[in-house]
Amino acid sequence: xxxxxxMEGPVTLSEEAxxxxxxxxxxxxxxxxxWYVQYPGEGLQLLLKATKADDKGSNKGxxxxxxxxxxxxxxxxxxxxxxxxxxxxxxLGPYGNNRLAFGKGNQVVVIP
Amino acid sequence: xxxxxxxPRYKVAKRGQDVALRCDPISGHVSLFWYQQALGQGPExxxxxxxxxxxxKSGLPSDRFFAxxxxxxxxxxxxxxxxxxxxxxxxxxxxxxxxGTNTGExxxxxxxxxxxx
Numbered sequence: 001x002x003x004x005x006x007m008e009g010p011v012t013l014s015e016e017a018x019x020x021x022x023x024x025x026x027x028x029x030x031x032x033x034x035w036y037v038q039y040p041g042e043g044l045q046l047l048l049k050a051t052k053a054d055d056k057g058s059n060k061g062x063x064x065x066x067x068x069x070x071x072x073x074x075x076x077x078x079x080x081x082x083x084x085x086x087x088x089x090x091x092l093g094p095y096g097n098n099r100l101a102f103g104k105g106n107q108v109v110v111i112p
Numbered sequence: 113x114x115x116x117x118x119x120p121r122y123k124v125a126k127r128g129q130d131v132a133l134r135c136d137p138i139s140g141h142v143s144l145f146w147y148q149q150a151l152g153q154g155p156e157x158x159x160x161x162x163x164x165x166x167x168x169k170s171g172l173p174s175d176r177f178f179a180x181x182x183x184x185x186x187x188x189x190x191x192x193x194x195x196x197x198x199x200x201x202x203x204x205x206x207x208x209x210x211x212g213t214n215t216g217e218x219x220x221x222x223x224x225x226x227x228x229x
Contacts, residue, residue: 004154034217043116044155044203044220089154097168098143098207100218102154 002027004090006103014111015082021075021106023064023090033057033066033073034091034100044089047075080110114138116221118204124227125194133189133224135204144187145218146179147203155203161187194228201225 007022025033035047035057048057053068062077073090087107093100117136125131137144143162147155148171157171163184172179176194181187191198202225205218 006154036220041222043222044205044218046217046219049217091154097160099145099157099160099168099171101157102147104152104154 002031002092002095002101004092004101004103006090006106010107010109012109012111013080016079017110019075019077019080019084019108021088021090021108023073023075023103025071025073025090025092027071027092027095029095031092031095033064034093035062035064035073035075036089036091036102038087038089038105040086047088080108082110082112084108085110116204116206116219118202118221118224120224121222122225122227124229126229127195128193130190130192131194131226133191133202133226135187135189135206135221137185137187137204137206138208138219139185141206141208141219142184143207144181145205145207146187146189147205148173149201149203149223151200158189158202191226194226196228199226199228 003026005024032051034049036044037047038044048059050057050066056065064073064075087105089105090103091100119134145160146158149155159179160168161181176192178190201223203223205220
């Protein structure tokens with residue numbers, strides 16, 4: 001089947017620290033991969049995406065590379081800001097009737 | 113509208129009550145999805161519409177859940193005889209007609225948080 005696994009637990013780090021959030025996937029076919037972000041009190045919004053193997057998605061200083069050999073799509077940012085505090089969801093798709101499959105999400109808290 | 117709009121944002125229901133949650137997608141968007149997000153979990157697919165046709169309802173957890181989109185725009189998710197396990201955030205998302213490469217991006221509303229007492 002199609003599924004996404006994110007690392008367990010919230011992530012707390014200091015401003016300007018390096019952020020990595022792990023995401024691995026299981027998929028049939030060749031899905032696109034996404035990172036969505038949910039800021040406090042807001043809906044999910046697309047952060048970045050990659051549509052095929054070795055593609056790198058990037059936005060707002062965040063990057064993720066579609067690694068088919070390791071079935072991964074880890075999210076990285078070199079220097080986080082307090083405003084990056086949010087919940088981050090990895091997702092893949094579309095499959096079936098155009099649906100996306102989401103991971104459980106990781107809460108990121110950036111401390112000044 | 114400019115974005116996906118959902119109402120109500122918060123709903124408290126007594127167990128056994130019926131509730132209706134509304135989604136107003138981005139104007140012109142063909143595809144509409146409902147997801148359920150339990151506390152601390154990622155969104156789980158419930159159902160999918162293409163225009164007014166409900167093409168996939170395989171994610172609906174029971175026959176107490178019913179969704180409709182009669183004119184191909186606004187959609188309503190109805191939950192009958194609510195139970196405590198129905199407490200969650202219900203997310204609506206829409207997507208335009210695919211053109212070129214369909215990369216599957218969804219546009220989400222802020223969600224309706226349902227609490228069943």
